[in-house]
Amino acid sequence: MLKEPAIFAQLIQSYARSGKLEKGRQLHAHLVTSYGTPSTFVANHLLNMYAKCGDLAHAVALFDQMPQRNLVSWTTMITGFSQNDRFPEAIQTFSSMCAAGIRPTQFAFSSAVQASAALGWLASGRQLHCVSLKLGLDAERFVGSNLADMYSKCFCLPDACRVFKGVSEKDEVSWAAMIDGYAKNGEFDEALMAFQEMLQEETVAADQHVFCSALSACAGLKSEELGRKLHACVVKFGFAVGNVIMSNALTDMYSKAGEMESATRVMGTSYDGWNVVSCSSLIDGHVEGEEIEKAVSIFVECKRRGINPNEFTFSSIIKACAGQAALEQGMQLHAQVIKSGFIMDPFVCSTLIDMYGKCGLLSSSTESFHEIQSPTYIAWNSIISVLAQHGCGREAIVAFHRMVSGHVEPNHATFVSLLMACSHSGLVEQGLRFFDSMKETFGLDPREEHHSCVIDMLGRAGRLREVEEFISRMPAEPNAFGWCSLLGACRTHGKKELGELAAEKLMKLQPENSGTHVLLSTIYASEGQWEEVKAVRRLMRDRRMKKLPGLSWVEVEKKTHVFGAEDWSHPKKDEIYKKLEQLWIRIREEGYVPFTGAVARRVEESEKERLLRHHSERIAVAFALIGSPAGKPIIVKKNMRICVDCHKAIKLIAKVEGREIIVRDNARFHHFKGGACSCRDYW
DNA sequence: TTAGGGTTAG
Numbered sequence: 001m002l003k004e005p006a007i008f009a010q011l012i013q014s015y016a017r018s019g020k021l022e023k024g025r026q027l028h029a030h031l032v033t034s035y036g037t038p039s040t041f042v043a044n045h046l047l048n049m050y051a052k053c054g055d056l057a058h059a060v061a062l063f064d065q066m067p068q069r070n071l072v073s074w075t076t077m078i079t080g081f082s083q084n085d086r087f088p089e090a091i092q093t094f095s096s097m098c099a100a101g102i103r104p105t106q107f108a109f110s111s112a113v114q115a116s117a118a119l120g121w122l123a124s125g126r127q128l129h130c131v132s133l134k135l136g137l138d139a140e141r142f143v144g145s146n147l148a149d150m151y152s153k154c155f156c157l158p159d160a161c162r163v164f165k166g167v168s169e170k171d172e173v174s175w176a177a178m179i180d181g182y183a184k185n186g187e188f189d190e191a192l193m194a195f196q197e198m199l200q201e202e203t204v205a206a207d208q209h210v211f212c213s214a215l216s217a218c219a220g221l222k223s224e225e226l227g228r229k230l231h232a233c234v235v236k237f238g239f240a241v242g243n244v245i246m247s248n249a250l251t252d253m254y255s256k257a258g259e260m261e262s263a264t265r266v267m268g269t270s271y272d273g274w275n276v277v278s279c280s281s282l283i284d285g286h287v288e289g290e291e292i293e294k295a296v297s298i299f300v301e302c303k304r305r306g307i308n309p310n311e312f313t314f315s316s317i318i319k320a321c322a323g324q325a326a327l328e329q330g331m332q333l334h335a336q337v338i339k340s341g342f343i344m345d346p347f348v349c350s351t352l353i354d355m356y357g358k359c360g361l362l363s364s365s366t367e368s369f370h371e372i373q374s375p376t377y378i379a380w381n382s383i384i385s386v387l388a389q390h391g392c393g394r395e396a397i398v399a400f401h402r403m404v405s406g407h408v409e410p411n412h413a414t415f416v417s418l419l420m421a422c423s424h425s426g427l428v429e430q431g432l433r434f435f436d437s438m439k440e441t442f443g444l445d446p447r448e449e450h451h452s453c454v455i456d457m458l459g460r461a462g463r464l465r466e467v468e469e470f471i472s473r474m475p476a477e478p479n480a481f482g483w484c485s486l487l488g489a490c491r492t493h494g495k496k497e498l499g500e501l502a503a504e505k506l507m508k509l510q511p512e513n514s515g516t517h518v519l520l521s522t523i524y525a526s527e528g529q530w531e532e533v534k535a536v537r538r539l540m541r542d543r544r545m546k547k548l549p550g551l552s553w554v555e556v557e558k559k560t561h562v563f564g565a566e567d568w569s570h571p572k573k574d575e576i577y578k579k580l581e582q583l584w585i586r587i588r589e590e591g592y593v594p595f596t597g598a599v600a601r602r603v604e605e606s607e608k609e610r611l612l613r614h615h616s617e618r619i620a621v622a623f624a625l626i627g628s629p630a631g632k633p634i635i636v637k638k639n640m641r642i643c644v645d646c647h648k649a650i651k652l653i654a655k656v657e658g659r660e661i662i663v664r665d666n667a668r669f670h671h672f673k674g675g676a677c678s679c680r681d682y683w
Numbered sequence: 684t685t686a687g688g689g690t691t692a693g
Contacts, residue, residue, distance in 0.1 A: 009684070044684050051685095075685040082686090110686040142687050149688070176688040209689040216690070248690040255691090280691050312691045319693080347692050354693075378693055385693095413693080 005042050012045040021053035028062075037067065044072045051080025074100070075108045082111040082118075090115035091124050103135070110142045117150035125150040129163070139166045145174040152181025172198075176209040183217040191217035192226070208239050208246055215249040224257040244272050251278040255285025260294075274305055280312040287320045295320045296329075309336075311345040318348070322355040325637035325664055328558045330355045334368075346372075350382040357386030360635045360662030360669060377408050385417035390669050391679050393425025400434075412447060419453035423460055424668060424679075431457045452482035459489025464498060480509045487516065491523045499523050514545045515640070530602055552616035553637045556627040563619040565611075572623065579622040580613055587652040590675075595645040612645045617663055621650060625657060633660040641665045651677050 008031065015024040028046055031038055038046065043066050050059035063069065063077055074097040081090035094112040097104060104112075109132050116125035129147055132138040138147065144167030151160035164170075164178045175198040182191035195214040198204055211234050218227045231250060234240050240247075247270035254263035263282055267273040279302045286295035299317050302309065309317070314337050321330035334352055342348045349372050356365035369375065369383040380403040387396035400418050403410060410418075415438055422431030435454055438444045451474050458467045467486060471478060478486070483506040490499030503520040510516065517540045524532035540547070549564050563570065570576060596608035603611075612618075617638050624634040642650075642665045654661045655675035663670045671678035 013684075041684070048684060072684055077685095079685055105685085107685045114687070145687055171687095173688045178688090180689070207689090212689040219690090243689095245690050250690090252691055277691050282691095284691070310691090315692050345692095350693050382693070 005039060008042055009045045012042070012049050016045075016049035016052040019053055021050075021055055024049045024053065025058070028058075037065075040066065040068050040070055040073065044070070044076055047073060047076045047080065051076060051083065054084055056080060056084055056086065069100075071102055071105065074102055075105065075111075078108050079111040082115045085118070087115035087119045091119075091121070094128070098131075104131070106137050106140045106143050109137055109140075110146050113143065113146040113150050117146070117153045120154055122151075122154040122156065125154060138163065139168050141167060141169055141171065141174065144168075145170070145177050148174070148181060149177040152178070152185060155185060157181065157185045157187065170201075170204065172204050172207050172210055175201075175204060176207070176213050179210060179217065180213040183213060183220055186220065188217045188220040192221075206237070208243055211237070211239055212245055212249045215246075215253045219249075219253040219256040222257050224254075224259050227253045227257055227259075240270075242271050244270070244275060247271075247273050248275065248277045248281065252281040255281045256288075258285065258289055260285055260289065260291070274302075274307065276302075276307050276310050276313060279307060280310065280316055283313060283320075284316040287316050287323065290323065292320045292324050292326075309340070311342045311348050314340075314342055314345075315347045315351045318351040318355050322351065322358040324553060324555075324560055325359050325635050326555050326560055327356075327359040327361065327635060328555060330359060343371075346376045346378045350378045353379065353382040353386060357382075357389060358664065360633070360664060360671065362386065362390050362392070362671075375403075375406075375408070377403070377411060377414070380408055381411070381413050381417060384414060384421065388417045388421035388424060390671070391424050393421045393427045396421035396425075397427070397430065410442060410444075412444060412450070415444065415446075416449050416453060419450060419457065423453060423457035426461060428457055428461045428463070448476070448479045449481065452479055452485060455482045456485035456489075459485050460492070462489070462493045464489065464493060464495055468498070477505070480506060480513075483509065484516070484519075487519050491519060491526070494527075496523055496527065511543070512545070514540060514547050517545065518547055526597055533602075548640070550616050551639045552620035554620040554624045555635065556624055561620070561623060563616045563623065565616045565619075566614045567616065567619055570623070572626065575626055576619060576622050579626055580618060583618075583622065583625075583649075583653055583656070584613055586656045587649055590652045590656060592649060592652050595648065597644075612643075612649075615643060615646050617642055617646050618649060618653075621653060621661060625653075625659070630659075633662060635662045635664070638663060638665045642670060647677065651675060 011027065012024060031042065043062060046062055047059050050056070050062065059077065059080055063073065066073060074093065078090050078093045078097070081093060091112055094104065094108060097108065109128060113125060113128050116128060129138065132143050137143050144163055148160045148164040148167070151163060160178070160181050164174065167174055175194065179191050179194050182194060192214060195210070198210065199206060215230055218230055234246065234250070247266060250266045251263050254266060263285055267278050267282065279298060283295045283298050286298065295317060299309070299313070302313070314333065318330060318333050321333065337343050337348055349368060352368045353365050356368060365386045366383065369379060372379050380399065384396050384399050387399060396418060400410070400414070415434065418434055419431055422428065422434065432454070435446060435450060438446050438450065454470060455467055455478060458470060483502045487499055487502040487506060490502060499520065503516055506513065506516045517536050521533045521536040524536065551562055551564055553560050553562050561570070594609050594612055596605055596612070599608040599611055617636055620636045621634060628634065642663050647670065650661055650663060651672050652675065654672035661672040668679065
């Protein structure tokens, strides 16, 4: 029999604290050989030591052999499982403990609730909540804070708030969990209000965790002003130095606010500021700000410093390739993703699906989708969106039905893509049914963007009277996208008056958007109303607006080249213009008649033809024809809609050159092959 | 002898 259990217990405890597993094992063996089976008291210490050192196998073996287990034995096992990421076993052990007739205390509850939170198992979290209510432990500080955390991690914010309100003697941990809960659920204002409320509490002082959560809320709001204030507080409290997570939160906040200089500065001045999280934030900030070259240079620098990209880094940099239609680079990254094992990540997969889709390779996009064993809503949303962009409305609908029958819940984003798919493919009736089903079947309230999709859908189909009716029934006025769709439809279907109304609304919503003025002027120009065209131009001049230049990008030999209309800056300009002349002659032989109506300028016909010939998309196509090997598809990305005449011309260029040409404009894809185009309703 | 919160994504 062990004479001095307290001394051994102390020794075991010290091994547990310092992680000396081997010493602990030796002592355990010594105790067994010298004194036989350890008492419950000593065994509990051993259990704790094994759990703290991550040796769950020995903990389980010992626990199974214990002749008598008490409350602490069970609790130690639950905590051990939870802290070693073995969450289902933590929950299982909790229920075995109850079945063994032992009444759990706040310690066991905390750990079991944490396990439910980590797994996102709302049902087990709720059951634990119920049991804690019965035992009167739900308002206890640890249990209550963990329950609130669990509910917010399971996206049940109202329940989280209710539990949090009931917690007695909240401390900074409780507050941090709640602030973070608001932020993670997208309630950024609420998060910052909670933060302020906390600051007024006399008994609680903000710590680093609290500031990090507040910064994350600030990042969500993309508010530079608030962010700077918070940054000042962080400095004042002395938290700014030496904390990697804090520096990462600051970098991310500035990146999200588009303040890339500040973001870079925070990173550069912090100890250990260059790490995979801050780099990913910075890359993403540059990608969002369309500074692709900078994003790539950080990615390169990251690798040079020996920082291995993770799933976040890959997502962002692949998104950059998608934005630029840089297929070669995207494919290289795909290879790296496979090599590094991040191919299983749902976000990375979804960006790959999106990247291939945006680069025009529908087949690679669907292949990437089919490689996923059990697609999440993220992957489904991506593929539905890609199918929509490619004008494959029916396929998008099939995908949607498969998603639902596979018990994956669609969300608001799913319906945006689905409605767009219906719109682009002219499937108006089905689209309208889907719109109704949002609320009726899926309990989702249609948002502004869904209403805009319906406007677009009816407008494209020329059902403008129904559009007016639909708008009058909407809970609020359409947003800019809605009015813009209407304006576009009015141009296509020659509805001048309605177009003027849409333009007027749009100018109020987006006074800086030169596109509205341009669109309106083309409506007038197509009807030969040159006085009105002049008036719109005057308005643009008075408002000091410049027409956004139409630009086209094309990737040749792994390098992206950009062209504007009438662009004479490229070193190969002579060859390009010679090619354009040749193409002009060859497509004229194929029956091409230039549509000079697309030129909203009052100049000679020959000048109009010259202007059309030198549109940026055509220059890009000509350049790619010269510079890339025969048989390779040409992918051009354009920052606005492709013009009607270029659409006709490129269709024939694809035919005479025997090349696949894909033009991705700011609305959709045009896949030209053998004298035809994939899109079904382009003028 | 047993317990809690923090940074990056479509």
